[in-house]
Amino acid sequence: MTEILNFYGGEFHPADSGAWLDNYDPSCGKVYSKIARSGASDADKAVKAAEKAFPEWSSLPASERFRHMKNLADGIRNNLETYARAESKDNGKPVSLARSVDIPRAVSNFEFYAAGAMHYASSAHYTEGLGINYTLRRPIGVAGCISPWNLPLYLFSWKIAPALAAGNTVVAKPSEITPMTAFMLAKTAREVGFPPGVLNIIHGLGPEVGEPICVHPGVGAVSFTGGTATGKRIITQAGTMFKKLSLELGGKNPNIIFADCDFDKMLSTTLRSSFANQGQICLCGSRILVEKSLYAEFRDAFTAKVSKMKVGDPADEHTRTGAVVSESHMEKILSYIEIAKSEGGKVLCGGERVRLGGDLSEGYYIAPTVIEGLEQECRTNQEEIFGPVVTLDTFETEAEAVAKANATPYGLAATLWTSDLNRAHRAAEAVKAGIVWVNCWLERDLRTPFGGVKQSGVGREGGFDAMDFFTEPKNVCVSYLR
Ligand code: NAD
Numbered sequence: 325m326t327e328i329l330n331f332y333g334g335e336f337h338p339a340d341s342g343a344w345l346d347n348y349d350p351s352c353g354k355v356y357s358k359i360a361r362s363g364a365s366d367a368d369k370a371v372k373a374a375e376k377a378f379p380e381w382s383s384l385p386a387s388e389r390f391r392h393m394k395n396l397a398d399g400i401r402n403n404l405e406t407y408a409r410a411e412s413k414d415n416g417k418p419v420s421l422a423r424s425v426d427i428p429r430a431v432s433n434f435e436f437y438a439a440g441a442m443h444y445a446s447s448a449h450y451t452e453g454l455g456i457n458y459t460l461r462r463p464i465g466v467a468g469c470i471s472p473w474n475l476p477l478y479l480f481s482w483k484i485a486p487a488l489a490a491g492n493t494v495v496a497k498p499s500e501i502t503p504m505t506a507f508m509l510a511k512t513a514r515e516v517g518f519p520p521g522v523l524n525i526i527h528g529l530g531p532e533v534g535e536p537i538c539v540h541p542g543v544g545a546v547s548f549t550g551g552t553a554t555g556k557r558i559i560t561q562a563g564t565m566f567k568k569l570s571l572e573l574g575g576k577n578p579n580i581i582f583a584d585c586d587f588d589k590m591l592s593t594t595l596r597s598s599f600a601n602q603g604q605i606c607l608c609g610s611r612i613l614v615e616k617s618l619y620a621e622f623r624d625a626f627t628a629k630v631s632k633m634k635v636g637d638p639a640d641e642h643t644r645t646g647a648v649v650s651e652s653h654m655e656k657i658l659s660y661i662e663i664a665k666s667e668g669g670k671v672l673c674g675g676e677r678v679r680l681g682g683d684l685s686e687g688y689y690i691a692p693t694v695i696e697g698l699e700q701e702c703r704t705n706q707e708e709i710f711g712p713v714v715t716l717d718t719f720e721t722e723a724e725a726v727a728k729a730n731a732t733p734y735g736l737a738a739t740l741w742t743s744d745l746n747r748a749h750r751a752a753e754a755v756k757a758g759i760v761w762v763n764c765w766l767e768r769d770l771r772t773p774f775g776g777v778k779q780s781g782v783g784r785e786g787g788f789d790a791m792d793f794f795t796e797p798k799n800v801c802v803s804y805l806r
Pocket residue numbers: 470471472473474475479497498499500528529530531533534535536538549550551552554555557558572573574575605606708710736776780781
């Protein structure tokens with residue numbers, strides 16, 4: 325059985341405790357590998373390795389950091405199929421999705437920020453009657469990067485890459501639920517000769533090793549993606565130590581459909597924005613708000629298509645809906661479907677666990693589920709379910725649509741469907757979210773700011789925003805005018 329080891333100082337190590345966690349294959353519910361169950365002492369060793377590597381890495385010419393990061397990107401690309409299969413097995417997502425989205429995006433993240441290292445610049449201001457102000461941007465030191473299980477390598481690399489590009493060294497922890505591709509990344513780093521100690525990867529449970537990374541005095545900045553409750557915990561622990569924090573948290577995103585939209589494009593995209601990755605993307609639109617005059621037509625067409633979505637073996641090339649990530653997550657999703665029913669919701673399709681045959685009979689499969697008849701104030705519409713479950717609701721005016729869209733504690737993303745240009749811009753401005761898609765979904769230009777408002781997070785990733793986060797600005801004021 326594969327042993328998923330820690331990687332620090334350029335070498336692989338088991339946890340100091342000698343303990344292991346089980347790693348499950350969600351497609352069949354069986355343990356298939358073991359994860360080093362690390363603690364504070366392992367975190368400390370990784371931080372020390374990162375501190376040791378920092379002076380050299382941070383003083384390398386940007387062109388050299390570019391070269392190392394490009395080598396890492398190429399190392400993943402050259403093994404794309406192996407990575408994609410591993411991601412699918414570890415997470416339960418269809419292999420076709422891992423091959424077309426997750427792994428290519430991880431390659432792009434390293435390439436984008438490799439180039440970013442060479443393009444990053446700071447500002448200068450001419451000050452009348454005085455001289456100039458210029459801003460130095462220097463790396464912070466050791467950055468802690470903590471990521472979730474839904475897009476494992478994709479989100480892991482989205483943090484690590486800008487941290488490295490900006491000249492920091494990194495101690496990173498993937499989710500204990502999906503650690504495999506992070507372990508493979510460590511192997512690739514070794515194979516391509518990535519400098520020892522610059523990228524360190526530690527495995528284990530959040531409270532046992534994630535938190536020691538966040539509160540370690542040697543870690544100057546923490547970039548975290550995960551649940552809002554965990555984000556709060558990190559604020560109360562690391563925030564009080566005045567570390568820089570970037571928090572990408574949960575969401576309950578609205579998908580607002582006006583009657584004048586391009587119906588076919590909206591319908592096919594809404595199927596994806598509802599159920600891609602089994603609805604386990606923080607950007608999925610789980611609350612579908614439809615203009616009343618279009619509602620019956622939309623509901624019938626949407627439900628007919630969702631009922632035909634086939635849940636299948638993630639390793640099968642033809643599967644588009646695979647397993648959810650874990651047994652406990654499956655139970656959580658199913659419990660929310662029961663809550664929805666008790667709140668008066670009507671399940672239009674799905675609503676239950678799916679049992680596949682043979683070896684996959686214990687896998688964690690849920691039929692894509694559509695529910696109508698719920699108020700926005702109920703738990704089903706207020707709390708993040710993070711699975712293949714969407715609710716349908718109606719609105720009559722633009723103002724009502726916006727009010728319903730904004731009626732949760734979250735504010736990550738929103739999608740708008742309309743052919744009215746003025747309304748699109750107006751509603752995009754009025755919706756309280758960090759990201760708004762108009763007549764599309766999940767289109768990502770890596771230069772744009774990414775993040776949420778309200779309880780969906782603090783700070784922005786993407787483009788130079790991430791490099792700004794991983795650097796400390798210092799203004800130098802020079803007087804030279806008489
Ligand atoms: P989680 O918060 O349970 O775990 C995320 C990571 O934090 C894991 O690596 C975990 O081990 C670690 N962790 C847990 N407790 C910790 C602690 N006390 N200190 C430090 N680290 C700790 O989240 P999850 O269940 O893995 O992921 C699902 C959540 O992530 C959802 O809420 C989803 O919306 C969110 N998410 C947000 C975005 C975004 O960009 N905003 C993207 C993807 C996922």
